[in-house]
Amino acid sequence: VTKHFPVRGGLRRRGGPRRVVHAVENVSLRLYAGRITALVGESGSGKSTLARLLAQLYPLTGGEVRLHGVAVPTPRGRAFREYVSKVQLILQDPFGSFNPVATIASTLKRAVAIHQPAKRGAEQQAVIDGLLAQINLVPQRQFTEKYPHELSGGQLQRVSIARALAASPEVFLADEPVSSLDVSIRLGILNLLRRLTEERNVAMLYVTHDIASARYFAADTAVMYAGEIVETGPSEAVTQQAAHPYTQLLIASAPDPSRAGGDRVRDIGQPPSLIDPPAGCRFHPRCPYAMERCKTDVPESFEISAGHAAKCWLYADDPEARAKRADNAR
Ligand code: SF4
Ligand code: MG
Numbered sequence: 001v002t003k004h005f006p007v008r009g010g011l012r013r014r015g016g017p018r019r020v021v022h023a024v025e026n027v028s029l030r031l032y033a034g035r036i037t038a039l040v041g042e043s044g045s046g047k048s049t050l051a052r053l054l055a056q057l058y059p060l061t062g063g064e065v066r067l068h069g070v071a072v073p074t075p076r077g078r079a080f081r082e083y084v085s086k087v088q089l090i091l092q093d094p095f096g097s098f099n100p101v102a103t104i105a106s107t108l109k110r111a112v113a114i115h116q117p118a119k120r121g122a123e124q125q126a127v128i129d130g131l132l133a134q135i136n137l138v139p140q141r142q143f144t145e146k147y148p149h150e151l152s153g154g155q156l157q158r159v160s161i162a163r164a165l166a167a168s169p170e171v172f173l174a175d176e177p178v179s180s181l182d183v184s185i186r187l188g189i190l191n192l193l194r195r196l197t198e199e200r201n202v203a204m205l206y207v208t209h210d211i212a213s214a215r216y217f218a219a220d221t222a223v224m225y226a227g228e229i230v231e232t233g234p235s236e237a238v239t240q241q242a243a244h245p246y247t248q249l250l251i252a253s254a255p256d257p258s259r260a261g262g263d264r265v266r267d268i269g270q271p272p273s274l275i276d277p278p279a280g281c282r283f284h285p286r287c288p289y290a291m292e293r294c295k296t297d298v299p300e301s302f303e304i305s306a307g308h309a310a311k312c313w314l315y316a317d318d319p320e321a322r323a324k325r326a327d328n329a330r
Contacts (some may be wrong), residue, residue, distance in 0.1 A: 001053055001063035003046075006055030007275060021274045023049045025227045026063070031171060033201035036194065038206045038235065039251070039254075041224035042271055047207045050224070051173040054205065055089045056080070067170070085115055088164035092176040098148040101139040104159055105144035108132075111166035122288040131162040135192060161192065172197065172204040179208070190217050211250050215239040223247045226272055226282040233308030243310035244285045275279055281313065289314055289324050 002053055003022040025045045031037050039047050052058065054065055065072045073079040082128060091097050096105060108128045112119060119127050128144075135158040137143065148156055155176060157171065164172065174193060178186040194217065197204045206218050214221045221238040223231040223246065231244040242248045272278050278285055284294040294313055302315035314321050314328065 001065060002061045002168055003049055003053055003058070004061045013152050019275055021275055022227050022277050023276075024053065024275070027224075027227075027229050029205075029232070031205055032220075033170070033203050034198055034201045034218065036206050036209075036218040037196055037220040037222060037226055038208060038218035039222050040211045040214050041207055042250075042272055043210060045224045046227040046274075047209075047224050048115065048175050051175050051205060051207050055173055056170070057089075058083055062298045085167040086169055087171040087173065088167055088169040088322060090157075090160055090164055090172060090174040090177050093180050094160045095148060097160055098156065100129075100148055103145050103147055104151070104242060105247055107159070108144070108166065110164060111163045111179060115167040131165050134165060134196065135159070135162045137162075152185075153181045156188060157181060157189055158192065161189075161196070163301060165196070169200075171275060173207070174204060175207040176209070177206070179210075190299055210254070211247075213253055217266070223250065227274055228282060228311065230283065230309045230312065231308075233304070237305060237308040241304075241308075243304045243308070243315065244283075244296050245314070246311050247310075249286070264269050281311075289328055292319055293320075 001026040005023055007021060027046075027050060029037070029039075029050070030037065035105065039048050039288045055062060056065070056075070059075070067083060072083050081267070093320040102110075105128070105296060108131060109124065112124055112127050112131075116124075116127060132138070132144070137155070137158055172193070177193065181189065188212070193206070198203060205282050206214070208214060211221075211223075218235050221233065221235040221239065222229050223229075223244065225246045231238055231242070231247045238247060239251065242251055272282060278295075281287065281290070281294040281299050282291065284290040287294065291313060297313070299311045299313045300316070301309045301311045303309045304315060314325055
């Protein structure tokens with residue numbers, strides 16, 4: 001898929017080309033039922049845009065999204081609404097996604113009424129109780145009669161997961177689901193998401209800037225840089241034998257509590273403007289291994305080992321790339 005956003009305002013010469021932000025460029029990604037795929041990258045790399053494209057929050061500029069191999073139907077119409085309910089987005093800030101003047105009970109009731117309209121009265125209440133049980137919250141009145149601001153961030157994120165479950169989703173798109181939460185409760189929420197993914201055979205895209213959590217949490221990892229996916233593979237391979245120079249940089253810059261200086265993060269420079277992205281490999285201005293070709297030719301994706309691939313000329317099988325690779329290993 002590709003997504004370009006028009007640049008609003010700013011300088012544009014009369015009759016000149018329309019300026020766009022190249023937010024997501026020719027990205028291809030596959031999610032699997034019952035499996036978590038992490039989408040890792042710096043802020044502004046296009047991760048959230050990609051998740052929102054999958055949720056059909058805005059139209060694609062190019063490409064296609066498929067569910068079970070079938071292209072998403074055009075907006076409006078029943079098939080489209082069915083797709084949208086099967087693909088549920090969980091956002092970073094749970095407070096922003098709730099109606100502040102609706103109780104938890106009425107929010108869940110509304111979700112069940114939309115997605116399971118045949119359920120009424122006692123049956124509907126049973127569905128709501130079941131949802132709360134799945135997120136490990138006891139369906140007590142003193143809890144469900146509360147308003148969003150009376151809950152902690154962690155409790156509210158659990159409720160937003162319950163609300164998503166009301167739609168019987170096949171895909172969860174969790175965009176930094178724990179980043180705004182207290183460190184002490186993050187693991188509990190991640191474990192809950194993992195359990196639901198397995199039990200309900202849901203495909204989950206876990207968007208994060210934290211590559212360490214990807215390794216812990218996700219079977220597969222895709223690394224995104226400047227609107228492109230630059231490396232994909234089993235999380236173990238991507239994090240332990242990172243192939244793409246950007247992934248290597250990301251890992252080197254992650255805070256490591258075991259290192260002296262604690263969580264000091266190495267300065268790794270700035271991502272490029274997506275209005276005028278660099279030609280060739282978008283990473284070339286920051287890449288320590290850049291070759292001549294990298295400045296002009298968009299790299300292909302090369303397979304490193306089974307299921308592990310990097311979009312980088314270092315892995316092309318030619319003499320210059322081999323020499324650079326040897327250099328890199330030294
Ligand atoms: Fe570096 Fe070239 Fe690989 Fe891009 S293609 S990451 S510039 S070596
Ligand atoms: Mg984001």
